[in-house]
Amino acid sequence: MTAKPNSIDEYIATFPDEIQKIMEEVRATIKKAAPEATEAIKYAIPTFVFHGNLVHFAALKNHIGFYPAPEGMEKFDKELSVYKTGKGSVQFPFDQPIPFDLIAKITAFRVRQNSEKKK
Numbered sequence: 001m002t003a004k005p006n007s008i009d010e011y012i013a014t015f016p017d018e019i020q021k022i023m024e025e026v027r028a029t030i031k032k033a034a035p036e037a038t039e040a041i042k043y044a045i046p047t048f049v050f051h052g053n054l055v056h057f058a059a060l061k062n063h064i065g066f067y068p069a070p071e072g073m074e075k076f077d078k079e080l081s082v083y084k085t086g087k088g089s090v091q092f093p094f095d096q097p098i099p100f101d102l103i104a105k106i107t108a109f110r111v112r113q114n115s116e117k118k119k
Contacts, residue, residue, distance in 0.1 A: 004041070004044050005041055005044070006041065007039070007041065008027060008039050008041065008046040011041060011045065011046055012024060012027070012046075015059050019059050019094075022059075022064060022094070022098060023046075023057070023059055023064070025098070025100060026057050026064060026066075026098065026100070026103060027046065027057075029100045029103050029104050029107070030048050030054075030055060030057070030103065030104075030107050031048075032104065033103075033104040033105075033107035033108045033111065034048055034050055034054055034055075034107050034108070034110075034111045036050055036111075037049060037050040037054050037111070038050070042056065043056065045057065045058040045065075045067075046058065048107075050110075050111055050114050050115075051114040051115060051117060051118040052114055052117070053069070054068075054107065054110050054111065054114060055067060055068045055069075055072065055106070055107055055110055060091075062093060062094055062095075063084075063091040063092055063093045063094060064091070064092045064094070064098060065089055065090075065091055065092075066089070066090050066091075066092060066103060066106075067088055067089045067090075068088065068090075068106045068107070068109075068110050069088045069110070070087050070088040071110075071113055072088070072106050072109060072110045072113070073085065073088060073090065073106070075109055076102065076105070076106055076109075079099075079102050079105075080102075
């Protein structure tokens with residue numbers, strides 16, 4: 001990718017068809033879990049915003065990076081323990097099934113967190 005994308009559609013379009021399909025499913029999963037969230041590009045990657053940044057995702061060479069912020073990961077330590085994680089990030093390898101249900105649960109949790117912060 002040479003130029004910074006202006007939309008999630010532009011970002012996804014830069015990848016091979018197989019990766020685009022996975023990313024569209026990640027996107028749809030997040031949208032379903034956070035229907036009031038808006039889409040943006042932040043840090044040059046797809047971002048969903050709801051009372052602040054909600055979650056980010058990106059395609060990398062061998063995995064989908066999912067970034068729910070540290071607070072979004074702590075509650076799911078057990079489920080995330082089978083994946084490579086960092087502070088506020090998790091890698092879902094392309095050679096394994098993408099855990100869409102887990103992405104939905106984490107996103108819904110982040111919606112509740114951001115809603116509480118707004119109050």
